[in-house]
Amino acid sequence: MALFLGYALISRRLEHSSLTGPMVFTAAGVLAAVVLLTEGTSVDALALDVRNDAIQILLEMTLVIILFSDAVLIDARAIRKEAFLPGRLLGIGLPLTIVFGTLVAMVLVPGLGFWPAAVVAVILAPTDAALGQAVVSNERVPGLVRQGLGVESGLNDGIAVPFLTIAVAGAANEMQSGREIVQIFAEEIGLAIVIGVVVGWVGAKAIRYAYNHGWMTRGWRQVSVVSLAMLCFALADPVGGSGFIAAFVGGLVFGANVRREYPDICDFSEGVAHVMTMFAFFVFGVFILTPALEGITWEVVLYAVLSLTIVRMIPVALALIGTGLAWPTQLYIGWFGPRGLASLVFMGTVVVGADAEGASAIIAVGATTVGLSVLLHGLSAWPASAHYAAWYEGTTAGTDDTEIPEEQQVEHIPGDKLRGRLRNMQ
Numbered sequence: 464m465a466l467f468l469g470y471a472l473i474s475r476r477l478e479h480s481s482l483t484g485p486m487v488f489t490a491a492g493v494l495a496a497v498v499l500l501t502e503g504t505s506v507d508a509l510a511l512d513v514r515n516d517a518i519q520i521l522l523e524m525t526l527v528i529i530l531f532s533d534a535v536l537i538d539a540r541a542i543r544k545e546a547f548l549p550g551r552l553l554g555i556g557l558p559l560t561i562v563f564g565t566l567v568a569m570v571l572v573p574g575l576g577f578w579p580a581a582v583v584a585v586i587l588a589p590t591d592a593a594l595g596q597a598v599v600s601n602e603r604v605p606g607l608v609r610q611g612l613g614v615e616s617g618l619n620d621g622i623a624v625p626f627l628t629i630a631v632a633g634a635a636n637e638m639q640s641g642r643e644i645v646q647i648f649a650e651e652i653g654l655a656i657v658i659g660v661v662v663g664w665v666g667a668k669a670i671r672y673a674y675n676h677g678w679m680t681r682g683w684r685q686v687s688v689v690s691l692a693m694l695c696f697a698l699a700d701p702v703g704g705s706g707f708i709a710a711f712v713g714g715l716v717f718g719a720n721v722r723r724e725y726p727d728i729c730d731f732s733e734g735v736a737h738v739m740t741m742f743a744f745f746v747f748g749v750f751i752l753t754p755a756l757e758g759i760t761w762e763v764v765l766y767a768v769l770s771l772t773i774v775r776m777i778p779v780a781l782a783l784i785g786t787g788l789a790w791p792t793q794l795y796i797g798w799f800g801p802r803g804l805a806s807l808v809f810m811g812t813v814v815v816g817a818d819a820e821g822a823s824a825i826i827a828v829g830a831t832t833v834g835l836s837v838l839l840h841g842l843s844a845w846p847a848s849a850h851y852a853a854w855y856e857g858t859t860a861g862t863d864d865t866e867i868p869e870e871q872q873v874e875h876i877p878g879d880k881l882r883g884r885l886r887n888m889q
Contacts, residue, residue, distance in 0.1 A: 483841040485744045492748020510754035525739040526808045527710045531692030532732040533617045534714025548611030551782040559778030560588050571766045578633035585627040586829050587770050591803025592616040595844035598799045603852030605869045620805040621711040625651040654704030659712025666691040667720035685731035747807050755830035767832040775800040787868045795851045801840035802833045
């Protein structure tokens with residue numbers, strides 16, 4: 464609590480610095496782990512503590528609330544009209560990143576077969592805009608680029624869940640045929656979509672009716688967003704559906720019905736998500752990153768570096784073929800694929816709980832990559848966004864709006880609507 468208060472007191476001073484919230488809280492977690500180790504706690508005990516129900520609930524609910532809240536703010540109709548960049552990043556870039564990541568993991572990490580390598584690749588495929596907030600909040604960066612990265616980071620968490628379920632089942636020798644893969648996809652996605660649609664629609668209608676008839680206060684209207692997010696997860700998970708996909712779909716449906724009428728609907732849930740996210744990075748430092756340090760080898764470090772560079776950059780470059788986007792834009796988009804909260808949740812709740820083959824190696828690779836991402840993307844976000852914006856402004860000076868693809872105008876930029884939460888994370 465002292466750390467939260469201390470960081471809050473200087474948060475505005477750090478707004479345009481390279482010191483981010485995830486960096487501070489991860490470092491604090493590592494420091495806390497060092498204190499515990501010096502007092503006699505074993506590394507194995509720290510590693511086992513991540514199985515604690517309270518920790519797993521914290522990690523899962525943090526991602527659920529963020530997915531739901533972010534989805535509420537996304538105008539799906541506008542995104543469909545402006546799907547030029549996010550559509551390529553999600554439809555081409557994400558699958559290629561998983562394929563590239565799997566192949567590189569099989570080559571570099573000793574003892575990893577196909578399925579464990581696939582688990583590593585899927586864990587590290589989703590991106591997290593909060594780790595490089597200036598990338599999507601710097602208004603000097605073209606709106607097209609900010610929109611693409613913002614929508615990508617909002618959607619790829621849920622898209623990755625079915626792939627992770629399949630990979631974990633394969634690593635645990637629980638899946639033998641293509642039919643079982645289809646069944647997993649049908650259950651994970653189908654049930655989740657149905658539950659998300661129902662909860663989001665019914666919740667929106669109920670809240671609008673209650674508030675418009677004077678039954679509900681403004682404060683409780685905002686609190687209800689957290690309740691609906693958790694309800695989506697609680698209904699989908701026990702029946703085999705993805706609670707994360709259900710939360711995201713529920714947020715989309717809920718937002719479509721209430722976003723314009725109640726523009727402040729997510730104020731409370733965003734604050735809760737912010738606090739829980741910082742706790743999640745603290746937990747990462749204590750219970751995941753520190754115990755994983757013993758299993759780090761040069762191969763693990765090399766994979767982490769490649770995962771943050773060519774494993775992301777090559778698929779992005781391939782996805783952007785034919786778009787006409789300049790190489791600085793492609794490099795900017797390729798580099799800023801930070802790995803954060805979704806990867807933590809997948810490591811802490813899915814992989815550890817599944818006892819998959821090579822779980823210790825998977826955690827070592829995942830923790831090293833996320834740790835490096837927290838550091839490198841945090842340090843580079845503001846200066847890189849400023850440098851790229853300067854290039855863009857110099858390139859577009861005196862040109863017609865239609866002369867380069869980066870000048871394409873977009874109306875819906877989720878990053879703008881999430882700027883308050885992202886700035887708080889700095």
